[in-house]
Amino acid sequence: MASRILSIFHRGTQSGRFIHDFKYWAFTFATWIPAVIFFNGHVGEVTWINGPSMYPFLNTSFNEGLSKDVCWTSKWSPTTDLKRGMIVSFRSPSNPETIAIKRIIAVEGDTVFTRAPYPLPTVQIPYNHVWVEGDNRDANKTLDSNTYGPISMNLIQGKVTHVLWPWKSIGPIRWQEFKGRTRVIRRRNDDITPRW
Numbered sequence: 001m002a003s004r005i006l007s008i009f010h011r012g013t014q015s016g017r018f019i020h021d022f023k024y025w026a027f028t029f030a031t032w033i034p035a036v037i038f039f040n041g042h043v044g045e046v047t048w049i050n051g052p053s054m055y056p057f058l059n060t061s062f063n064e065g066l067s068k069d070v071c072w073t074s075k076w077s078p079t080t081d082l083k084r085g086m087i088v089s090f091r092s093p094s095n096p097e098t099i100a101i102k103r104i105i106a107v108e109g110d111t112v113f114t115r116a117p118y119p120l121p122t123v124q125i126p127y128n129h130v131w132v133e134g135d136n137r138d139a140n141k142t143l144d145s146n147t148y149g150p151i152s153m154n155l156i157q158g159k160v161t162h163v164l165w166p167w168k169s170i171g172p173i174r175w176q177e178f179k180g181r182t183r184v185i186r187r188r189n190d191d192i193t194p195r196w
Contacts, residue, residue: 040075047073047089047160049101053134053142054087057178058101058163070165071101071173073158082107082130082153085178087160090132093148101160102132102144105180109187115139118146125150133182 039045049058049069058069073089082088084104092098106112111124112131116139125131129150134142145151163169 042075044072044074044076044158046164047071047099047101051141052138053136053144054101054103055136055141057103057135058087060169061166067166069163069169071160072162072164074161075158078156078158079153082156082159083175084110084184085175085180087173087175088130088132089157089160090151090155091157092143093151093155094143099157100132100143102134102142103175103178103180104130105133105145105182106131106184107187111185112145113183115146115182118149123150128153130156131184133180137181 047070049071052059058071060069061067078088082104084107086104087101088104089099089101092100106125107130108125108127110131111122113122114120123131129152131145131150133144133146136142139146160173162172
């Protein structure tokens, strides 16, 4: 009889311990959710780059396997001090649920000599817009401003600043060294800071 009472008591303490542990972990998880959401939305996030549009600069082995480059995207002031050559993440104008990664080729006031399928041979970038393109020379492998035109800076989510993987590419992205193939006539006043 005593062993039965002890076993019931022992089971009660185990379930009590389980409830206590569950409450502890649920509270811990619930209190960290807002911090993680804020961090991902306003500070930065890890971004997996897939697809061939940024080849050969990113995803150098996209056709050799399923490996993807892993990059750091800074979301702190994503539209401040944008420069030609920077790589940005933005909501795709053709599918707003998709985040795209492309390189800024031209900023407001610049004139771009476009490629197919853009309907006009040149376009002047309007106020608060940028022209973005993928690095891939094959126009069929990148969906960029040559398809949907200049993008509003309001669509930009962050700046891709560092490569975290693969091992051989780890480090900051040296966007200043980029030499574009698209012909751009830069605006007369080359101050790129947005006027708002």
